[in-house]
């Protein structure tokens with residue numbers, strides 16, 4: 001059905017039970033937000049944060065995740081996916097959730113979500129200075145200090161790219177953030193849509209062994225004993241097998257970790273290509289081929 005029909009057909013007074021919205025009871029992706037039920041199945045593939053974060057919240061209360069990741073105007077757009085009300089949640093919010101809500105309100109009240117453009121102007125000036133210094137130092141034969149300056153430059157660029165990727169710079173215009181993000185993509189080779197997909201998932205399920213892609217490095221590195229049994233990655237939809245080879249590699253990870261970091265970057269470039277070539281979600285107006293062009297250009 002399309003959304004207009006859904007609006008007409010669905011009885012928004014229906015009260016859903018928690019049982020009814022569980023993934024083993026329905027194929028639809030239904031999440032609870034602020035006491036209402038939302039069917040996000042048809043929205044998942046175009047969700048700017050990627051489909052996985054929605055999948056992780058199927059059958060669950062997503063109220064805090066929604067308020068953490070969205071501007072108020074996104075809430076207005078959600079109305080058309082509302083399919084009724086939720087029965088009261090029998091599980092009271094945990095202490096951590098209550099503490100989180102307090103912290104979120106304090107951050108908001110302190111105005112920390114307002115972008116400081118002076119800060120970004122300063123950062124850009126600092127970047128230009130670092131690059132200029134690198135240029136001059138290398139030209140004058142001071143290769144190592146020049147390398148240090150250029151490394152600091154790229155690190156600063158990566159921070160700006162991170163914020164642009166979160167749409168946290170030009171809040172009013174997603175397009176401005178997109179152009180900035182693609183510019184950083186062209187400069188550092190981190191695919192914007194790939195990053196968007198993994199990074200939003202990461203923030204939504206931080207340090208969850210089976211869900212957070214940013215800590216899943218089996219069989220090379222294990223950062224939790226949970227990986228000592230084969231664990232299914234809900235991000236990669238594949239098993240992270242703990243076999244004899246993994247056991248051997250993990251047993252020497254304290255020696256291999258830093259050398260691996262020296263080449264890990266190439267893994268990120270590869271991931272960006274695989275993301276685009278395997279038909280995973282693309283968020284920018286540049287589209288799949290545009291982003292492939294940017295990545296190839298890098």
Ligand SMILES: [Zn+2]
Nearest residue numbers: 162166199203
């Ligand atoms: Zn982030």
